[in-house]
Amino acid sequence: MVARSLKFGMLAAALFCLGLALPAHAQSCSLCYTQAASSGPRIIQALRSGILILVIPPAFMSVGITMLAWKKRKHFANPEGPEAAEQSW
Numbered sequence: 001m002v003a004r005s006l007k008f009g010m011l012a013a014a015l016f017c018l019g020l021a022l023p024a025h026a027q028s029c030s031l032c033y034t035q036a037a038s039s040g041p042r043i044i045q046a047l048r049s050g051i052l053i054l055v056i057p058p059a060f061m062s063v064g065i066t067m068l069a070w071k072k073r074k075h076f077a078n079p080e081g082p083e084a085a086e087q088s089w
Helices: 002-020 022-026 030-038 041-077 082-086
Strands: none
Touching: 030 041
16 A cells, blocks of 8 residues: 555656646747847758757766666665675674
């Protein structure tokens, strides 16, 4: 019963956090939009390249952290890991 209420609480918290982000979708810089719309094709291509440059490193970092966590999952799940073998009481 406790596990069910814990799952419900986590789901409610996740939905609450997602609901808070909705007003952020309406925000945009009108000056940036008009400047980009009135610029030439070279500037538009530079903006697209800049967006990719800013997005790719965090994506690789998050994939790397996920891979490290995936590799270490058994180490933390097993209470008698490599350290337990070294400690002979």
